Amino acid sequence: MNIGEAASASGVSAKMIRYYEQIDLIPPAGRTEAGYRIYDEDAIATLRFIRRARDLGFSVEEMAALLALWRDKNRASAEVKRIAEDHVADIERRIRELQGMANTLRHLASHCHGDHRPDCPILEDISEGEAAPALQPPSQRTGFRRR
Amino acid sequence: MNIGEAASASGVSAKMIRYYEQIDLIPPAGRTEAGYRIYDEDAIATLRFIRRARDLGFSVEEMAALLALWRDKNRASAEVKRIAEDHVADIERRIRELQGMANTLRHLASHCHGDHRPDCPILEDISEGEAAPALQPPSQRTGFRRR
DNA sequence: CTTGACCTTCCCATGATGGGAAGCTCTATC
DNA sequence: GATAGAGCTTCCCATCATGGGAAGGTCAAG
Known part of the structure; x- marks a missing residue:
């Protein structure tokens, strides 16, 4: 082969x-x-x-x-089991992380009316961060272009 | 600054x-x-x-x-909402993937007695894959070394 | 013998991040 | 003013697992 x-x-x-x-x-x-x-x-x-x-x-x-x-x-099966269980714990940790993100985003999206109007709680929240006061978007252009 | x-x-x-x-x-x-x-x-x-x-x-x-x-x-808030919702869907997809892995591994680990005895359903299952017949581990050494 | 599919090695790219070297600059202290 | 040390600059390299692609050799069918 x-x-x-x-x-x-x-x-x-x-x-x-x-x-x-x-x-x-x-x-x-x-x-x-x-x-x-x-x-x-x-x-x-x-x-x-x-x-x-x-x-x-x-x-x-x-x-x-x-x-x-x-x-x-x-081999002792205990070692295999330990590796598998460590891996499960790792996966569960990643799942919790992702669930936290998804919950936050779902919450934000549910408060966004999602129409043609410009006000959007999602952006407002992201600009605030966890505890900082609200920030105004800079007037600057970022100059981002796809490469 | x-x-x-x-x-x-x-x-x-x-x-x-x-x-x-x-x-x-x-x-x-x-x-x-x-x-x-x-x-x-x-x-x-x-x-x-x-x-x-x-x-x-x-x-x-x-x-x-x-x-x-x-x-x-x-901006139209609809566009922000769409990006956020797409991202949520993406996160949810990854969560489901990880949950599938974790479920399989938890199931396997629960059938592994985890002591000094060598027989271990975890390895047996991994060697079988989804539908293939059980395989014997090769006699070969893999030559793996940490680098 | 030609053609096309397959193999080989080698190099490059991804995404987001960090490490570290060589060299320049700023600031505080003597 | 000199010097030390912290902080800045650019440049290169590494991660992890994977794929793309070029240049060139090989195999099998026609």
Whole structure:
């Protein structure tokens, strides 16, 4: 199996397979005489494991730890569980952050009439910040242009 | 006000102030004869607006749009509301993604006894993926090393 | 033998942020 | 006035995971 077949069999792009090899997440693939990478079933299984872990939001570093544990038949399941639970806690923290933002924005948007009139509580609030007094927008132009 | 004072007055780091200037999110600051950037109250107000928007998770591109609307006294509030609501929808989508991950991982972890024994449903599931048959971990070593 | 699909390496870009070096400037103290 | 140290300038590099693309070699089908 060459890298393209390995990519479609595993769901990991060829680009990423080379990258994972480069950062030593996976061992260097064997090569044909012409220099093409070749992959066997073991390698595909590893790539599928990586893809699934990535879909669950694990970082490359966490995937490295999980891979090492996966290969270690004598691992203690406690360590795997700890990694998973740490990751869950991390995800939950990010969810709370996002929920805070969404709640604030929903609240602001609900007070914005959303028509052609110019007054808008959303901008007024953003210019105020958490506790600072209201600020007037500067007269300056920002000069922002898309590049 | 020089850049350090502007940074502490606005909560945006000096590094980021220079960056925002470089990408044309804010106009080039005035300079002293020696080349130091100088900021007036209008500029500080803009930086505070940016910091608040950033805290609400707006991207630089969205901040550019909000800034333009903030400065435009004749803006229609509908446009601001649309940007805010799009952003809320985006945040909600990310929350759902994270919740899916967290649910899967919590489910897996709850079935892992988490002791010194090696069998672990978490790794078994990750190696299976969504619908593929269970895979055996490869005998290969991955060669992963921290760098 | 040609064509087109695929492979290789190498470089660059993303978004938002920080680190740090080399060199200039300002301010307070001696 | 000299000197020290804090603060400013620009420039380059790194992050994390991913993709784009160029230049050039290889393989398989016709």
